[in-house]
Amino acid sequence: MWLLPLLAALAAPAPAPPLASPSADMQAFDADIRISPAPVRIGDERHLVYEMHLSNFAAVPLTLDRIVARDAASGAELLALSGAALEAALGHVPSGGGATIAPGARAIAYFDIALTDGSRPAKIAHSLEIRQDNGRRVIEAGTVTIDPRPLPILGPPLRNGPWVAVYAPELERGHRRVPYAVAGRARIPGRFAIDWMRVDAKGRLDRSDGKALADSLSYGAEVLAVADAVVAATRDDVNEPRWRADLPKVAIGDAAGNYIALDLGGGRYALYEHLQPGLRVKPGDRVKRGQVIARLGLTGQGTAPHLHFHMASSPSPLAAEGLPFLVEGATRIGGYSSIEKLGTAWQPLPAAAPGPMFPPANSVVRFPE
Structure with a gap:
């Protein structure tokens, strides 16, 4: 009877690599937000449209599993990208696909955040969930200040x-x-x-x-x-x-x-x-x-x-x-x-x-x- 538990254990899927503490340091991405976004009314909705440039400074490929943007003051989640939605939001330089970024390569994450329920964040904080051979980590990826000037x-x-x-x-x-x-x-x-x-x-x-x-x-x-x-x-x-x-x-x-x-x-x-x-x-x-x-x-x-x-x-x-x-x-x-x-x-x-x-x-x- 000892054979049945052994076979069951062999058939079970391998667990995902553990998610390390957000404070764990690692060589990863340089995350660069080039502009301060301003809320713009597109049709009947208000949007924030901007990008994050991601350059891989590690010696190994890094895979993005999730990008999250939050109101820096309240912590409310404004945008979460994973799976197919994340891949669709990434543009590779010069070209490419998927969510894996090679050493020394750059990708641009294109954000379009619909501001619902009258939310008016003053700053947006970003985090990246990334994966490599030895596990997964969540790293902080910077904060951007919203441009408060009225649009022309x-x-x-x-x-x-x-x-x-x-x-x-x-x-x-x-x-x-x-x-x-x-x-x-x-x-x-x-x-x-x-x-x-x-x-x-x-x-x-x-x-x-x-x-x-x-x-x-x-x-x-x-x-x-x-x-x-x-x-x-x-x-x-x-x-x-x-x-x-x-x-x-x-x-x-x-x-x-x-x-x-x-x-x-x-x-x-x-x-x-x-x-x-x-x-x-x-x-x-x-x-x-x-x-x-x-x-x-x-x-x-x-x-x-x-x-x-x-x-x-x-x-x-x-x-x-x-x-x-x-x-x-x-x-x-x-x-x-x-x-x-x-x-x-x-x-x-x-x-x-x-x-x-x-x-x-x-x-x-x-x-x-």
Whole structure:
């Protein structure tokens, strides 16, 4: 009979490695949070959008099992990532997958914390549960202070509509997940970037076969100053082909095409990219909110005419951190469940609650005439 307990013991799964004390020291990750997040209203919810850069300083691979973000004052859990959700939130540099990070490698954890029940944390503390061959540990990964400044409220960059706010935070090569290491530092200028594209009632993007840029419903639309501002920088020397088939491949420094950067004050700049040649403004000009400053086109990197718009910490298209903002005068009338649906009929949706907001991903809005 002694054989049965032995067989049962052999068949039982091996227990997980013990979780060491949170205070146990080990060579692990350098956890770097580059920006102080500010609450931004996206649709009808308030969110904190930021990243943690994780560099493995250990001599062995480290596996992330869990990331937790808590209100530093109350200890209330705001976000917990594990399993598939954790893997989806990680971006590997230069590329890769999974939750294991090799020695000397870096991954970026992309956070989007929905603030529910009116929570307003002043600081957020982070912890990492990590695993290696000799066990698991929980390590503290730093605290970030919330930026208390009110967000700028911008006017519409375009007129009429419908316009689709095209972006997909989860895409590996979408604006939200593309760091640019220029001028000595890796930054994410497109953290809150929107590609505005015009559609009709049936979701069509083009008037005909779409072979010419002018076939696009977006092409040639008047682009508007979103605030009273000073023109900080422009580029207006990029030619535009007639046909989409003739769009050239461009270097990283030319990806923005013709662009305008408006100085909004307080270290905030509004960036408009891929504009038609023949800008209406030059550096040093003062502009008024609603003033026509350019026309929508397709210069630089792109596959269809659109207005790329974002706010950043400097007038450079790449050497800047993307910053949150709110738009007033945008009425949500519909949306797409995913970016892959773009070009098909959009789904009507009820208007969001009144007030300025950052448009939700792939929402369809109408601006004033």
